[in-house]
Amino acid sequence: MTSDAIGPRPAPAALAISGLSKSFQGQWALRDVDFELGVGEVHALLGHNGSGKSTLIKILAGYHHPEHGAVATRNDEPFHLGSAAAASEAGLRFIHQDLGVIDELDTAENLRLGQAYQGKWWVSDRRERKAAADALASYGVHLDPGVPLSRLRAADRAMVAIVRALHSGQENSIIVLDEATASLPTEECVLLFDLVKRARDRGASIVWVTHKLHEVFSLADRVTVLRDGRKVATVPVATLDEPQLVELITGRQIENLHPVATAPSSEVILNVQGLTGPGVADASLSVHAGRVLGVTGLNGSGFDDLVHLVFGAAPRSSGEIRVGDSVLPLRHTPAQSIEAGMAFAPADRKTLSGIQSWSLRENMTLPKLRSGPVGWLSARSERRDVAVWLGRLGVVPSDPEALLSSLSGGNQQKVVIARWLRCGARVFLFEEPTAGVDVGAKTAIYEHLAAVVGLGAAVVIASSDIEEVVSVSDRVIVMREGRVVADLSGAALTVDRATAAALHESPAEKELAGQ
Numbered sequence: 001m002t003s004d005a006i007g008p009r010p011a012p013a014a015l016a017i018s019g020l021s022k023s024f025q026g027q028w029a030l031r032d033v034d035f036e037l038g039v040g041e042v043h044a045l046l047g048h049n050g051s052g053k054s055t056l057i058k059i060l061a062g063y064h065h066p067e068h069g070a071v072a073t074r075n076d077e078p079f080h081l082g083s084a085a086a087a088s089e090a091g092l093r094f095i096h097q098d099l100g101v102i103d104e105l106d107t108a109e110n111l112r113l114g115q116a117y118q119g120k121w122w123v124s125d126r127r128e129r130k131a132a133a134d135a136l137a138s139y140g141v142h143l144d145p146g147v148p149l150s151r152l153r154a155a156d157r158a159m160v161a162i163v164r165a166l167h168s169g170q171e172n173s174i175i176v177l178d179e180a181t182a183s184l185p186t187e188e189c190v191l192l193f194d195l196v197k198r199a200r201d202r203g204a205s206i207v208w209v210t211h212k213l214h215e216v217f218s219l220a221d222r223v224t225v226l227r228d229g230r231k232v233a234t235v236p237v238a239t240l241d242e243p244q245l246v247e248l249i250t251g252r253q254i255e256n257l258h259p260v261a262t263a264p265s266s267e268v269i270l271n272v273q274g275l276t277g278p279g280v281a282d283a284s285l286s287v288h289a290g291r292v293l294g295v296t297g298l299n300g301s302g303f304d305d306l307v308h309l310v311f312g313a314a315p316r317s318s319g320e321i322r323v324g325d326s327v328l329p330l331r332h333t334p335a336q337s338i339e340a341g342m343a344f345a346p347a348d349r350k351t352l353s354g355i356q357s358w359s360l361r362e363n364m365t366l367p368k369l370r371s372g373p374v375g376w377l378s379a380r381s382e383r384r385d386v387a388v389w390l391g392r393l394g395v396v397p398s399d400p401e402a403l404l405s406s407l408s409g410g411n412q413q414k415v416v417i418a419r420w421l422r423c424g425a426r427v428f429l430f431e432e433p434t435a436g437v438d439v440g441a442k443t444a445i446y447e448h449l450a451a452v453v454g455l456g457a458a459v460v461i462a463s464s465d466i467e468e469v470v471s472v473s474d475r476v477i478v479m480r481e482g483r484v485v486a487d488l489s490g491a492a493l494t495v496d497r498a499t500a501a502a503l504h505e506s507p508a509e510k511e512l513a514g515q
């Protein structure tokens with residue numbers, strides 16, 4: 001399927017992009033791309049990492065200037081490219097992963113920042129809050145407008161951002177959401193989907209950028225797929241199935257999306273007992289050589305704090321951590337964990353793992369393990385080895401001397417994962433390893449995880465994506481309120497049981513309590 005499929009499409013267009021092209025340093029990031037967003041349509045925009053999605057959005061937002069191409073809004077009105085003011089004037093609103101909300105302010109204040117309603121400085125707090133509550137309620141969102149955003153669920157924060165965008169745009173706004181659910185737990189995404197559908201039904205036109213295939217099928221009317229900067233197809237979602245969509249994105253058929261096999265072993269490589277520290281109380285786990293342990297839960301449940309504590313990125317107040325035969329000291333540091341053979345790729349790769357102004361080679365040689373396959377490489381072999389790893393995970397560009405900052409978000413992620421995979425650790429801790437990574441690269445990451453598992457490493461995957469954790473792990477622990485509330489393996493390891501345990505006391509938890 002490489003051309004536009006025939007099917008019903010909403011008319012008229014809220015946004016029509018034609019022949020858009022943009023290059024960076026002589027390389028095309030977008031090439032002759034057409035894209036049409038219907039009025040009252042949710043249009044998903046997909047493509048592998050580096051396929052040009054962000055570039056397209058940044059052009060619409062006035063951040064980049066294209067070499068060629070034109071954009072028209074409703075009624076064929078030309079849209080002045082290269083100006084943030086023109087984008088705003090035309091009713092375009094952008095919601096990025098970080099949502100652009102201010103956590104210290106309450107909902108009413110956040111809505112006021114976007115001039116979401118006719119708030120005036122002399123309006124009393126009470127009236128302002130009432131106006132904010134009404135604005136939210138008109139989209140079916142019921143929140144106390146006086147509560148700071150930091151105290152709301154992730155989905156509520158995202159909904160405040162969306163309502164603000166809907167209200168501050170003109171009537172029939174055009175909203176571009178760029179991986180808005182990236183940091184949302186799966187079960188909260190449903191709340192966001194409902195809001196987006198309500199907004200669409202009231203005439204808003206929505207561009208939904210994502211790597212999550214199920215979102216396309218739950219939400220979108222049509223999907224446009226980019227590959228290597230070119231449009232591959234625009235297709236009504238009702239005419240597609242998942243394998244076809246994967247093929248459009250990757251250009252090939254992928255049969256097993258989660259290829260992690262585990263190797264039989266009895267040796268416990270990571271053993272954690274009674275771990276307590278910020279966000280975690282009395283957690284125990286053990287991982288055998290050649291095994292994958294998943295750790296999951298809702299945001300705020302402590303599933304992510306757990307891996308930070310194990311690595312020594314947060315201070316533990318009690319509990320024991322053993323890697324093989326060595327016991328790590330109570331106040332162990334990340335350096336001591338690395339020394340003991342641990343690798344950790346945290347979720348916040350931009351601030352915690354990658355140095356944007358360094359080359360890919362420099363970023364990939366950051367962890368200095370005393371032993372392991374990369375310990376004693378000459379500069380030339382190092383360059384060659386880095387290039388091999390970049391090629392394995394399909395990092396684009398694959399030039400070891402390219403700066404990390406010049407890569408798309410997903411490609412930066414692959415570099416950080418590749419860095420740890422090549423360092424020859426015994427215990428791999430991965431937090432949200434495939435968030436923001438395209439479907440083809442996900443498979444590549446899991447293939448490489450399978451390879452390290454096959455070599456006898458122990459892998460811990462901490463992720464809020466319950467489905468993925470269940471499909472790649474042979475055992476999953478579920479956390480709630482800082483405690484391990486379920487330990488699932490074998491026939492008991494199902495998405496339903498893990499989700500139920502994450503949300504409330506489940507049969508799995510009762511079983512655990514009875515053990």
Ligand SMILES: Nc1ncnc2c1ncn2[C@@H]1O[C@H](COP(=O)(O)OP(=O)(O)OP(=O)(O)O)[C@@H](O)[C@H]1O
Nearest residue numbers: 024029049050051052053054055406408409410411
């Ligand atoms: N500022 C820049 N300087 C140099 N190259 C860039 C710059 N921004 C983007 N590129 C390149 O343009 C191409 C398209 O990148 P873009 O960020 O649009 O991809 P994307 O589809 O959004 O990827 P992801 O899913 O990983 O976020 C990539 O090859 C990227 O390396």
